Amino acid sequence: MAQSYYQKEIETMPVDELKKLQSEKLVKQVKHVYENVAYYRNLMDEKGVKPEDIKGIEDLYKLPFISKADLRDAYPTGMLAVPMSECVRIHSTSGTTGRRVVAFYTQNDIDLWEDCCARAIVAAGGTKDDICQVGYGYGLFTGGFGLNGGSQKVGCLTLPMSSGNTERQIQFMMDLKSTILCCTPSYAAYLGESLKEQGYTADTIPLKAGIFGAEPWTEEMRKNIEATLGIKAYDIYGLTETSGPGVAFECCEQTGMHINEDHFIAEIIDPDTGEVLPEGEKGELVFTALDKEAFPLLRYRTRDICVLSRKKCSCGRTLIKMAKPMGRTDDMLIIRGVNVFPSQIETVLLKEGYEPNYQIVVDRVNNNDTFDVNVEISPDKFTDMVSEILAMEKTLANAMKIMLGINPSVHLVAPKSIARSEGKAVRVVDKRKLI
Amino acid sequence: MAIKQLTVFVENKQGALVSITDTLASNNINIRALSIAETEDFGILRLIVNDVETAKETLTEKGYLIKVTNVVGVKIGDAPGKLTAALGVLDRAGINMEYLYAFMARTEKHAYVVFRVEDDEAAESALESAGFHLITNADILKL
Numbered sequence: 001m002a003q004s005y006y007q008k009e010i011e012t013m014p015v016d017e018l019k020k021l022q023s024e025k026l027v028k029q030v031k032h033v034y035e036n037v038a039y040y041r042n043l044m045d046e047k048g049v050k051p052e053d054i055k056g057i058e059d060l061y062k063l064p065f066i067s068k069a070d071l072r073d074a075y076p077t078g079m080l081a082v083p084m085s086e087c088v089r090i091h092s093t094s095g096t097t098g099r100r101v102v103a104f105y106t107q108n109d110i111d112l113w114e115d116c117c118a119r120a121i122v123a124a125g126g127t128k129d130d131i132c133q134v135g136y137g138y139g140l141f142t143g144g145f146g147l148n149g150g151s152q153k154v155g156c157l158t159l160p161m162s163s164g165n166t167e168r169q170i171q172f173m174m175d176l177k178s179t180i181l182c183c184t185p186s187y188a189a190y191l192g193e194s195l196k197e198q199g200y201t202a203d204t205i206p207l208k209a210g211i212f213g214a215e216p217w218t219e220e221m222r223k224n225i226e227a228t229l230g231i232k233a234y235d236i237y238g239l240t241e242t243s244g245p246g247v248a249f250e251c252c253e254q255t256g257m258h259i260n261e262d263h264f265i266a267e268i269i270d271p272d273t274g275e276v277l278p279e280g281e282k283g284e285l286v287f288t289a290l291d292k293e294a295f296p297l298l299r300y301r302t303r304d305i306c307v308l309s310r311k312k313c314s315c316g317r318t319l320i321k322m323a324k325p326m327g328r329t330d331d332m333l334i335i336r337g338v339n340v341f342p343s344q345i346e347t348v349l350l351k352e353g354y355e356p357n358y359q360i361v362v363d364r365v366n367n368n369d370t371f372d373v374n375v376e377i378s379p380d381k382f383t384d385m386v387s388e389i390l391a392m393e394k395t396l397a398n399a400m401k402i403m404l405g406i407n408p409s410v411h412l413v414a415p416k417s418i419a420r421s422e423g424k425a426v427r428v429v430d431k432r433k434l435i
Numbered sequence: 436m437a438i439k440q441l442t443v444f445v446e447n448k449q450g451a452l453v454s455i456t457d458t459l460a461s462n463n464i465n466i467r468a469l470s471i472a473e474t475e476d477f478g479i480l481r482l483i484v485n486d487v488e489t490a491k492e493t494l495t496e497k498g499y500l501i502k503v504t505n506v507v508g509v510k511i512g513d514a515p516g517k518l519t520a521a522l523g524v525l526d527r528a529g530i531n532m533e534y535l536y537a538f539m540a541r542t543e544k545h546a547y548v549v550f551r552v553e554d555d556e557a558a559e560s561a562l563e564s565a566g567f568h569l570i571t572n573a574d575i576l577k578l
Contacts, residue, residue, distance in 0.1 A: 377444065377500065384442035384481055384504045384551065385533055386472045393476075411476040414446045415500055 023056035116246030117150020128155030135183030142244025189367030192228035202230025
């Protein structure tokens with residue numbers, strides 16, 4: 001299949017020109033950030049780096065890293081680099097330990113982000129003749145709005161379905177003959193199963209491509225989704241911190257995601273030493289955003305473990321490719337597309353008067369993530385009444401749902417019954433085998 | 436007046452129950468009555484035993500989660516309608532009942548019912564004034 005591009009000049013730019021472009025943008029961006037964000041200025045001053053020390057991408061390593069903790073510390077507006085009156089929108093992470101990261105966007109930030117999403121849609125074969133069904137959540141979550149904007153830029157007829165409501169998704173898909181589906185891979189798989197149950201087959205489903213991201217998925221899932229829906233399934237990567245989905249996207253080769261290098265510099269570092277690793281080595285993925293005006297990012301540690309490759313791609317794009325993330329440097333879990341930190345569960349337990357002896361068990365059953373939390377019941381809470389214990393489980397589940405945004409099944413278990421490793425309860429059992 | 440009931444948290448896994456009864460047996464604890472309530476995740480074993488203190492100590496030592504609760508024990512005739520009569524008393528007195536279980540005596544021709552209610556004393560006085568004979572832990576030893 002002949003590959004099309006949304007912005008051919010950029011996407012196929014010779015690498016040396018691309019690096020020159022990155023260098024020019026980086027110099028400007030560092031100056032913008034240093035002048036306008038006290039938080040970065042302090043970090044750079046502490047490290048003894050001045051904007052004039054950054055003359056190109058070869059100097060990137062001199063800049064300090066920032067992490068999610070920095071962004072949280074700066075909540076809500078500490079990272080803002082333009083006057084609030086220049087901003088037109090915010091998005092936000094699902095909220096960790098009670099503090100969210102709020103990302104601000106100027107109109108230009110939105111435009112460039114939507115361009116990134118448009119590149120992903122065109123790389124998946126999208127044209128203005130397509131009908132693009134967006135099944136990512138709309139709201140503070142970036143998925144819905146991001147792909148919606150990209151889809152409109154390509155000129156697709158865009159169906160802003162948002163997430164869930166499977167009956168309605170199927171009805172619109174079949175009645176309007178959607179050709180591209182954007183949602184989480186687990187929801188795509190679920191939709192596929194529901195369509196199958198209703199008697200639809202790969203031949204009768206009008207879709208031809210899917211753009212799936214926001215959570216880890218395997219090659220096996222890809223094959224299943226492709227077979228059930230009769231489509232090509234493409235991966236997309238992004239974070240709220242980097243604007244949203246579209247930082248990187250797959251092309252027809254389906255062997256990793258091209259990073260939109262005109263807007264982002266990707267580095268792989270040793271998570272322990274912070275040392276930059278050569279191309280091809282596995283380490284923590286770090287992003288520097290080159291064009292973000294309102295909510296800049298310099299050397300943001302994603303905590304995703306990843307590999308980069310500049311091997312020539314048959315699609316013609318020169319943009320470097322990132323592999324699917326192979327794990328995390330922290331203990332974050334992605335459950336049903338939502339980021340979950342075990343510390344959040346711990347916070348809820350302490351607040352509700354429980355000892356923090358718990359275990360999170362995640363599995364994938366019929367393409368849906370199951371999310372169970374076992375909590376050791378404390379002697380003072382034990383009662384002979386089943387109804388009271390069930391009520392305790394329900395109270396905990398509700399409190400966790402408020403904290404996390406997704407609903408766990410909470411099970412009270414006997415004291416000391418959760419497996420210990422060196423005296424500490426094993427906090428997470430992830431049976432999904434996604435990596 | 437009320438009877439001491441021993442409540443044990445039973446994990447939902449193979450062998451959980453037998454290891455509890457085994458612990459009791461090896462400490463010479465005799466079970467007079469029991470009931471078990473189960474959910475998907477766990478069971479709650481309620482026991483009337485001949486020696487509550489020893490049972491509590493040994494099970495606690497073994498790491499079991501134990502609670503001693505007051506329940507109301509009443510002797511009823513071993514004949515149709517006797518349980519209904521006792522329940523009627525509690526109902527008319529407006530006493531909220533959580534659960535109950537019953538057992539037979541070996542020698543006497545009587546049945547015994549154990550009630551777990553919100554208000555023990557109210558239940559006891561209602562049953563007594565209706566002419567029911569309440570039983571105590573001491574009575575249980577003799578059964």
